[in-house]
Amino acid sequence: MSAVVEIKDLHVTFATDADPVTAVDGVSLQVQPGEVLAIVGESGSGKTVTAKTILRLLPETATVDGAVLLAGNDVVTLGPTQMRRVRGRDVAMVFQEPSAALNPVFPIGWQIAEGLRAHGTVSKQEARRRAIEVLGRVGIPDPEIRVDHYPHQFSGGQKQRIVIAMALVLGPKVIVADEPTTALDVTVQAEILDLLRLVRDEFGSSIVLITHNMGVVADLADRVAVMYRGKLVEQASASELFARPQHPYTQALLAAVPRLQAHSSEPDGGAAVSSSADGPEVAAVVTAEDLEVVYPGRFGRSGFRAVNGVSLRIGPGEVVGLVGESGSGKTTIGRTIAGLTPATGGSLQVLGHEMVGFRERAFRPLRARIGFVFQDPATSFNPLLTIGDCVAEPLVVHGRFPDVHAARVRVHELLDAVHLPTAYAARYPHELSGGQRQRASLARALALDPELLIADEPTSALDVSVQAKVLEVFAELQQRLGFATLFISHDLAVVAMVADRVGVLHRGELVELGTAAQVLGAPTHPYTQRLLASVPVPDPVAQRERRLALAALRA
Amino acid sequence: MSEETPAPSDLVEETVVVHGTSTEPRWKKLPLVWQLRRSVGLQRGMLVAGLVLCVLFLLLAVFAPLITPYSYNELSGPDGNFPRQAPPSAEHIWGTTVGGYDVFSRVIWGARTALLVVVVAIVASLFLGVLLGLVSGYLGGWLDRVLVTIADAIYAFPSLLLAIVLSIMISGGQSSFLGGILAAGLSITVVFVPQYFRVVRAETVRLKAEPFVESARVIGTSTPRILGRHVLRNATRSLPLILTLNASEAILTLAGLGFLGFGINPTAAAEWGYDLNRAIADVASGIWWTGVFPGAAIVLLVMGVTLVGESLNDLSDPRLRIRRRARTAPPPTPAEPVAEGAPR
Numbered sequence: 001m002s003a004v005v006e007i008k009d010l011h012v013t014f015a016t017d018a019d020p021v022t023a024v025d026g027v028s029l030q031v032q033p034g035e036v037l038a039i040v041g042e043s044g045s046g047k048t049v050t051a052k053t054i055l056r057l058l059p060e061t062a063t064v065d066g067a068v069l070l071a072g073n074d075v076v077t078l079g080p081t082q083m084r085r086v087r088g089r090d091v092a093m094v095f096q097e098p099s100a101a102l103n104p105v106f107p108i109g110w111q112i113a114e115g116l117r118a119h120g121t122v123s124k125q126e127a128r129r130r131a132i133e134v135l136g137r138v139g140i141p142d143p144e145i146r147v148d149h150y151p152h153q154f155s156g157g158q159k160q161r162i163v164i165a166m167a168l169v170l171g172p173k174v175i176v177a178d179e180p181t182t183a184l185d186v187t188v189q190a191e192i193l194d195l196l197r198l199v200r201d202e203f204g205s206s207i208v209l210i211t212h213n214m215g216v217v218a219d220l221a222d223r224v225a226v227m228y229r230g231k232l233v234e235q236a237s238a239s240e241l242f243a244r245p246q247h248p249y250t251q252a253l254l255a256a257v258p259r260l261q262a263h264s265s266e267p268d269g270g271a272a273v274s275s276s277a278d279g280p281e282v283a284a285v286v287t288a289e290d291l292e293v294v295y296p297g298r299f300g301r302s303g304f305r306a307v308n309g310v311s312l313r314i315g316p317g318e319v320v321g322l323v324g325e326s327g328s329g330k331t332t333i334g335r336t337i338a339g340l341t342p343a344t345g346g347s348l349q350v351l352g353h354e355m356v357g358f359r360e361r362a363f364r365p366l367r368a369r370i371g372f373v374f375q376d377p378a379t380s381f382n383p384l385l386t387i388g389d390c391v392a393e394p395l396v397v398h399g400r401f402p403d404v405h406a407a408r409v410r411v412h413e414l415l416d417a418v419h420l421p422t423a424y425a426a427r428y429p430h431e432l433s434g435g436q437r438q439r440a441s442l443a444r445a446l447a448l449d450p451e452l453l454i455a456d457e458p459t460s461a462l463d464v465s466v467q468a469k470v471l472e473v474f475a476e477l478q479q480r481l482g483f484a485t486l487f488i489s490h491d492l493a494v495v496a497m498v499a500d501r502v503g504v505l506h507r508g509e510l511v512e513l514g515t516a517a518q519v520l521g522a523p524t525h526p527y528t529q530r531l532l533a534s535v536p537v538p539d540p541v542a543q544r545e546r547r548l549a550l551a552a553l554r555a
Numbered sequence: 556m557s558e559e560t561p562a563p564s565d566l567v568e569e570t571v572v573v574h575g576t577s578t579e580p581r582w583k584k585l586p587l588v589w590q591l592r593r594s595v596g597l598q599r600g601m602l603v604a605g606l607v608l609c610v611l612f613l614l615l616a617v618f619a620p621l622i623t624p625y626s627y628n629e630l631s632g633p634d635g636n637f638p639r640q641a642p643p644s645a646e647h648i649w650g651t652t653v654g655g656y657d658v659f660s661r662v663i664w665g666a667r668t669a670l671l672v673v674v675v676a677i678v679a680s681l682f683l684g685v686l687l688g689l690v691s692g693y694l695g696g697w698l699d700r701v702l703v704t705i706a707d708a709i710y711a712f713p714s715l716l717l718a719i720v721l722s723i724m725i726s727g728g729q730s731s732f733l734g735g736i737l738a739a740g741l742s743i744t745v746v747f748v749p750q751y752f753r754v755v756r757a758e759t760v761r762l763k764a765e766p767f768v769e770s771a772r773v774i775g776t777s778t779p780r781i782l783g784r785h786v787l788r789n790a791t792r793s794l795p796l797i798l799t800l801n802a803s804e805a806i807l808t809l810a811g812l813g814f815l816g817f818g819i820n821p822t823a824a825a826e827w828g829y830d831l832n833r834a835i836a837d838v839a840s841g842i843w844w845t846g847v848f849p850g851a852a853i854v855l856l857v858m859g860v861t862l863v864g865e866s867l868n869d870l871s872d873p874r875l876r877i878r879r880r881a882r883t884a885p886p887p888t889p890a891e892p893v894a895e896g897a898p899r
Contacts, residue, residue: 338773367775380766384788394774444770 003030003069004173004206005054005091010066012049012058023049023062025230031174031206036196038209038221038238040253042463043434046230051176051210055091056083071173088115092167096179098159102151108135108162109147115169130169137202138165138195157188161195168203175199176208181216185325185490190534190550193219212463214257215536218242218543226250238540256465257538258493260520285351285452285484286314286337292345293332306332308508309346316451317482321499321516323492323531328505330488334454337486338372339363351451368398371445371483375457377437381429387440388425391415394447414443418473435466439473446477453478453485459494471497492535496520504528529553587795587863590870596877602866608859616667625657627664627825640842650844653833654821662848664825668736669806669856675740676747676805677798683744684751685791689782691752692759692790703756706749715811718742722817735819735826739812743805754797758790796871799864803857810853827853 012024024046031037039047052058053068056075068075071090078086095101103111112134113127122130128147135143138161140154151159160180167175177196181189197220199205209221217224217238224241226234226249234247245251293307307329314320324330335341337350339358348355351366374380381390391414392407401407412422418439429437438458445453455474459467475498478485489495495502495516502519504512504527512525523529533550537543587606594602615622624646630637632646636655643650649658691702709717721742726734762768763786771781812818813828821829827849834846870876 340769340773364775367773370773372770372773374766374770376766380770382767382771382785382789385784393771393776397774397776397780441770444774 004033004071005029005031005208006067006069007050007053008067008069010050010053010064010068012046012053012065013063014059015061015063020063022230024053026066027227027230027232029225029232029235031208033173033206034200034204036200036207036209036220036222038211038217038224039227040211040214040217040224041227042212042253042465044229045227047210047227048178050227051178051208054174054176054208055087055093057093085119088170088172089119090172091174091176092170092172094160094163094167094175094177094180097183098156098163099151101163102159104151107148107150108154112147112162112166112169115166119170131165134165134169135162138162138168138199139191140165155188156184157191160184160188160192164192164195164199168199168205171203172205174206174208176210178210179212180209182211182213186492186534187325187530189216190536190547193536196220213536214242214254214464214538215543218538218540219536219547226253242539252465254538256468258464258468258471258491258497260493260532260535260537261496283352284313284315284349285318286312286486287349288312288333288346289348290346291333291336291343291348293329293336293341294344306508307336310505310508310510312503312510312513314452314484314486316484318501319478319485319487319499321487321489321495321502322505323489323495323502324505325490325531327507329508330490330505331456333505334372334456334486334488337452338370338454339367368394368448369451371448371450371453373438373441373445373453373455373458376461377434377441378429378461380441381437383429385428386425387415387420387427387429387432390429391425391440391444391447394444398448400448410447414447415440417446417477418443433466434462435470438462438466438470442470442474442477446481446483449481450483453483454488455485456488457490458487460489460491467494474498492520492532504531587867590867593876594866594870598866598869598877601862602870605859605862605864605866608855609863612666612856612859613670615663616670619663619667623657623660623663625660627656627661628822629657629660630655640837640845642842643844649848650842652830652845653837656821656830658830658844658848661825661830662827662852665827665830665849665852666856668819668824668826669809671736672739672743672809673802673805675736676743677802679741679744680747680751680801681794681798684748685755685787685794687748688752688755689759689787689790692756693763693778693782693786695760699756702752706752709745709749714746715808715815717746718808718812719815719817721745722812732819732823735823739809739818742812743808746808747801747805750797750801751794754793755790758793759786762786762789793871796864796867799860799867803860803864806853806857806860 007027007029010024010027011022014021014023027046027050029037029050039051041047049058049062053064054070054075056064056078058064064076066076070086073082073086073090075083075086102108109128109131112131113122116122116127116130132143132147135147140146140158140161151162154162164175164180180196181192184192193216196207196209200207207220209217211217221238224236224238225232226241226247228249234241234245234250236246241250242254245254289311291307291310291312292305294303294305297303310329310333312320312333322330322333332341336343336348336355339350339355339360342358343356346356351369353363353366355363381387385393388408388411389404391411392401392404395401395407395410396404401410408425411425415422415425420436420439420443424432424436424440429440432440442458458474459470462470471494478498485498487495487499499516501514502516503510504519504523504525506527512519512523512528519528520532523532530550530553533546533553537546591599591602591606625632637647637651637657639651639655640653641647641651647657647659649662651657652661687702691699718739719742722738725741726738768781768785771785776785809818809826810828810831813826814832816829816832818826818829830849831846831853834842834849837843837845
């Protein structure tokens with residue numbers, strides 16, 4: 001059989017303010033009919049640009065060289081009119097963010113029919129009939145009624161199903177799926193992956209899957225192409241690649257993927273582990289009793305209960321992980337402890353200070369004893385201050401040093417502690433990579449030797465190998481300095497790597513709390529079981545078994 | 556992963572090339588200079604043309620006494636009174652007005668008045684607007700509501716009417732040089748303050764939710780320090796742009812005030828709007844020089860400032876900014892950070 005898509009020696013170059021940047025450098029790929037080809041790589045590796053070239057969805061600043069043969073046409077040389085004919089009919093796209101890919105002011109049926117209308121005249125009834133049919137096939141319940149609904153009336157997972165339905169309605173030979181599950185929770189991700197498998201089996205479309213998640217690759221892909229800095233470094237069948245990676249980059253990439261197992265807390269781990277078992281005589285850093293956080297509603301409506309009756313205790317030097325899906329209230333708990341969101345009910349003692357009805361003025365001295373690491377390293381630094389100024393800021397604010405210059409030695413010490421060259425103190429945040437910035441963020445949080453660190457999804461914006469480095473630095477410093485940590489993440493595997501105890505949140509309630517080994521090894525709550533089973537592991541053979549186990553659990 | 560076997564990403568990290576800023580001298584990062592260095596093609600042409608016009612008028616204003624043969628209020632030379640409505644000649648290269656003033660001298664001196672008023676108007680509205688916007692946006696609450704309502708109310712007035720009322724209130728209709736300039740400048744200020752207020756307030760509200768401001772709050776930074784160190788400088792990025800666009804509006808408002816007779820006395824300063832007003836009657840009788848030159852001066856200065864503003868606007872938006880096209884075969888740049896510049 002001939003390939004559906006054949007990419008030959010593709011080069012893509014972008015014009016920027018500085019020198020031109022080569023995003024894709026000599027990539028050759030083939031997609032066979034009915035095959036799922038995964039293109040993996042870290043951000044900036046050129047995987048998205050390669051895939052978008054198939055639809056020629058590149059900005060004007062791009063210069064494309066080479067050939068992309070799609071059903072006999074060279075996409076690179078097609079005119080705009082011919083290109084429009086090819087899109088949708090021969091190749092379709094599924095975007096990362098389903099809520100952004102749907103137009104909020106039109107019913108979904110109309111949006112699906114839009115693709116049909118663009119490729120020939122279809123009567124209204126016919127378009128509607130086909131929209132209903134395809135919605136039914138992607139698993140939207142009651143498609144006859146739902147076809148007239150608007151995007152906001154669907155959940156995130158359903159929206160992604162609708163986006164897939166839009167891609168399918170013209171029966172394209174290839175679907176390009178750009179991180180189709182990255183914006184979704186793991187339990188929903190598992191469902192969408194099942195749907196994509198169904199798309200390949202029933203519709204016979206080939207899928208080009210772009211992802212950074214090796215678990216997703218292991219779950220869905222037949223063949224894997226690994227990209228690194230614009231070049232294709234390795235191409236192999238999925239089972240082959242995971243079992244015997246050839247290129248050193250692929251090996252490092254796979255090694256950096258966190259595994260789903262509790263970290264072994266060695267006995268010499270010292271005070272950190274023992275203190276959690278010591279019981280109440282050691283004053284806890286954080287004690288929550290039936291904590292409630294209600295966000296005020298709009299005028300005349302009741303508020304939204306983000307956190308409901310959570311009881312939690314963080315002992316000195318203890319790392320407590322909080323996991324949950326989006327909307328589970330995990331970030332709210334972190335922000336409440338840091339005094340960014342007011343607690344509304346129950347009781348929350350932070351370093352002996354009652355946070356329900358707290359006053360900023362009274363709490364401010366205590367802030368020196370709390371550090372906070374934000375999720376997005378790109379926005380958590382003032383873009384106009386150097387890294388050195390940012391790290392020195394807490395030292396100056398709390399009067400340890402009169403000004404930024406006096407704090408220089410301490411700043412260098414801190415940068416050293418997070419393994420950043422001290423010369424970086426003079427750089428601006430945008431001159432650092434994401435991982436470096438997150439390490440600098442850690443340095444800032446630890447500047448005042450806090451007793452409590454709150455890390456809100458500190459690694460979820462990072463690539464896996466960078467994530468591994470950040471987690472390693474965190475674990476090392478935690479061991480050395482012995483601060484207590486609330487580690488918030490949606491990624492069970494990451495929490496497993498660092499936490500002594502793990503709490504699982506579901507819709508504002510703490511459904512399970514125990515040692516990492518307990519929660520991950522023998523979960524008791526059905527939600528935790530489902531959550532654990534939904535996480536794809538980077539091993540095609542093991543993942544196939546887990547998939548069956550999950551199906552059994554759902555039934 | 557141990558330190559000895561660096562992860563692939565570490566290789567990228569260490570070789571990041573910054574077309575960046577901490578290594579560049581400070582002057583290259585100043586507003587205008589930064590944009591000028593980055594612009595290409597039509598946008599560069601617009602910016603350069605605008606800058607040339609503005610600098611030209613600036614020089615005219617500064618060196619007016621040296622350039623002009625007469626002062627703006629001179630009515631007589633060594634050989635007696637100037638002729639009235641005389642056509643361009645060797646003594647009066649752009650002719651004289653109905654009042655007997657030398658048109659060339661008044662047009663050049665007029666640049667000084669216009670620029671002074673622009674500076675007064677913009678400095679006053681900038682300080683007031685930015686301060687109010689910062690405080691109102693960051694603190695919110697009832698103060699914010701009151702200030703926004705007042706700003707909206709000022710918007711509702713026709714701006715020229717407001718300027719007229721204020722100029723009467725400030726100068727009482729009689730105007731000396733300084734009094735006239737202050738009156739004109741401050742009456743323009745009142746019209747512009749709400750604009751700066753709105754822009755800075757909107758930016759502040761946005762920045763308030765940014766993680767770096769929240770991280771300053773978590774650290775325990777006091778509110779004045781957050782405003783001064785973290786919010787202010789980030790909120791004022793779009794100001795150079797509004798500034799230039801407002802400057803052209805200020806020139807037009809001043810000319811409008813002068814034209815309507817609320818400007819500065821001809822004996823106190825040269826003012827294009829006043830000269831235009833006096834030239835109305837001349838137009839019908841074929842005396843073109845009294846109207847064309849001040850009019851052209853207004854058009855050119857406004858055009859220069861607007862060109863600068865428009866090109867700044869285009870350059871500040873990465874989607875509108877024109878870049879040099881990448882050559883099809885770029886030189887191999889192994890240390891190029893691919894992530895930067897590549898669209899996500």
